[in-house]
Amino acid sequence: MTTSLFEIIDKPIDVEEVRQKVTSRNAGAITVFIGTVREMTKEKKTLHLEYQAYPPMAIKMFEQISKEIQERWPEAKVAITHRVGHLEISDIAVVIAVSSPHRKMAYAANEFAIDRIKQIVPIWKKEYWEDGTEWIGDQLENVPYPKGNPTISEEDFGD
Amino acid sequence: MINILLFAHLQEIIGEPKLTVELSDRTVGQIKAWMESQYPQISLQHVMTAVNEEFATDSTVIKTGDTIAFIPPISGG
Numbered sequence: 001m002t003t004s005l006f007e008i009i010d011k012p013i014d015v016e017e018v019r020q021k022v023t024s025r026n027a028g029a030i031t032v033f034i035g036t037v038r039e040m041t042k043e044k045k046t047l048h049l050e051y052q053a054y055p056p057m058a059i060k061m062f063e064q065i066s067k068e069i070q071e072r073w074p075e076a077k078v079a080i081t082h083r084v085g086h087l088e089i090s091d092i093a094v095v096i097a098v099s100s101p102h103r104k105m106a107y108a109a110n111e112f113a114i115d116r117i118k119q120i121v122p123i124w125k126k127e128y129w130e131d132g133t134e135w136i137g138d139q140l141e142n143v144p145y146p147k148g149n150p151t152i153s154e155e156d157f158g159d
Numbered sequence: 160m161i162n163i164l165l166f167a168h169l170q171e172i173i174g175e176p177k178l179t180v181e182l183s184d185r186t187v188g189q190i191k192a193w194m195e196s197q198y199p200q201i202s203l204q205h206v207m208t209a210v211n212e213e214f215a216t217d218s219t220v221i222k223t224g225d226t227i228a229f230i231p232p233i234s235g236g
Contacts, residue, residue: 035236051235052166054228057212058235082235094236114236122209122228123235124167135168136234 005078006062008055008123010085018095021079027099031106033114035094037087047128051084051093054122058082061121068116069098069109076100076109082123161221163194164228172200183225188217190227206231 005021019032037049062080069078082094096113100106117123125136163178170176182190187210191203207230208215214230221227 052170053235054164054166054209054212054230057209057228060212117236118233120214120233121235122166122230122233124231125234126167135171135231137232 005066005080006059007081008053008058009081009083011083013081013083013092013095015092015095018079018081019097022077022097022099024077024099026075026101027077028101029103029106030097030099031103031110033094033096033110034092035114037089037091037093039089041127044127045130046089047130048089049087049093049128050126051082051087052124052126053082053084055084058121058123062117064120065113065116069112072112073100073105073109076105078109078113080113080117082117082121084123160223161190162226163190164226166229167231169201169206169229169231173198183221183223185221186217187215187219187221187227190221191217191229194229203229 003021015032015034019030022030037046039046065080066078069076077099079097080094083092087093094114094117096110098106098110098113100109127134127136160179160181161183163180165173165176165178182193187208191208195201195203208219209228209230210219210221211226212228
C-alpha cells in the first residue's frame, strides 16, 4: 500500500487505487483518464509495446504538473501512475485521476495533465510492429524516427 | 567524474544505460559534442538534456559528481 500520488511501476496499474488517492469530502467530481495500448496506428499493427522511463525525473515532472494544475485550478487534486516495461494490446499504460468540487475543473485539469505528460515527462515507448521495432520519437506528433533521430523533413513536420 | 544516462534508442545504440566519464567543468554543449565524437552513430541535435533531474540548456555547466541525462523526444502517456 502506497500513499504516493505519483508513481512509475512495472506491474499492472490498479485504477481504483489511483482514484482513491484523490478522494476528498470537498470533491463533487473525479475524472479518471486511462491510457491504453492501441493495436492499429494508421496501417501499422502493434504486437506489443515496451515503455522505458527515467523514474526519479519522471516523478519530479509529475510533481511539476501537479504544481501547474494547482496554479490553474487550486481546488483540484491529481494522482498519476505510469507503467513501464512490456505491455500488451489494451493494457493500461497510464492512469490520471483528478478530483475537484465541480466537474469542469476535473475534466480540464485531467486533459491538461496528459498533455503535459507528453511534453515534459521522460518516458519512451518502443513499438514492436509485425515487421520490426521502433522507438517512437516525437512528443506530440508521435512521429517515429527510424534512424533514431529526426531527419530534416521529419523535423519540419514535427515542431 | 560525471555520470551520463542514456535512454531509448541512445541506450540501444551505445549499448549501455550509463557511462561514467572523466569530464567536468564543461558545458552541456561541449559534452554533447564529445559524445558525438565518441559515438559517431548518434546525433544529439534534437535531444534534450537534464542535469541532476532538471532540464538544462547547452550552456549549463557540468560539475564533477553531476548526472547528465540525454532525453530523446519523449513518447509517454
